[in-house]
Amino acid sequence: MSSELVNWISIIGSFLSLLGVIIALVQISKTRRAAEAAKDAAIQTQKAISQNLLLSDVSICLRNAEEIKSFVRIGKYESALIRVTDLISQLIQIREVLDSSNHPHQIQFDERLSQLVIIRTDFEKKLTKSSAKINVVQVNSQLSEISDDLDKLIGKTKITVKKDE
Numbered sequence: 701m702s703s704e705l706v707n708w709i710s711i712i713g714s715f716l717s718l719l720g721v722i723i724a725l726v727q728i729s730k731t732r733r734a735a736e737a738a739k740d741a742a743i744q745t746q747k748a749i750s751q752n753l754l755l756s757d758v759s760i761c762l763r764n765a766e767e768i769k770s771f772v773r774i775g776k777y778e779s780a781l782i783r784v785t786d787l788i789s790q791l792i793q794i795r796e797v798l799d800s801s802n803h804p805h806q807i808q809f810d811e812r813l814s815q816l817v818i819i820r821t822d823f824e825k826k827l828t829k830s831s832a833k834i835n836v837v838q839v840n841s842q843l844s845e846i847s848d849d850l851d852k853l854i855g856k857t858k859i860t861v862k863k864d865e
Contacts, residue, residue, distance in 0.1 A: 754797060755857055758850050761790050765847045768819075769840045777834065781823040787846075788816045803857070807849045815842045 764787045771780035795809040819839055825832040 750797075750801065751857055754794065754803070755854060757790060757794055757797075758854050758857075761787055761794070762847055762850050764790070765843045765850070769843050772834065772836050772839050777823045777826045781820060781827065784816055784820045784823060788813060788820065791816070806856075807853055812846050812849065815846070819843075 764783045768780050768783045768787065771777070771783065791809060791813055795807075795813075797803070819842065822832070822834055822839070826834050
């Protein structure tokens, strides 16, 4: 083989190697962008699921507050006590989720939880001492205020979801 042919083969081989490196770099770049897009999509999906779960949890709280009001009106304090306990637990969980996710909320959870603890204590007293009094109007008024706060939270969450779309 002549040295000129060897030189040309060498030049062509070098050129093809350089072309291969360029193609590899382009593919790596495309792969990186695709991975970043997939990561962003996963984060958005996770956020949407989280917001939907929050809306579901808040809706359950609203339903429980309405059930408590109904139980109090008809004097079923044992059932009302169970629902108040559930509501307290749910509100604590919602507060923790909102705090950890930096989700905007304006509910004074500590104040609302204090009200519910007092209501729970009153129900427990009523169940152990039949002479204990329950102020139905006051209890239902406080539960209505809690429901109003939860409705506002649902509205804020829906607005946040719309802005993110």
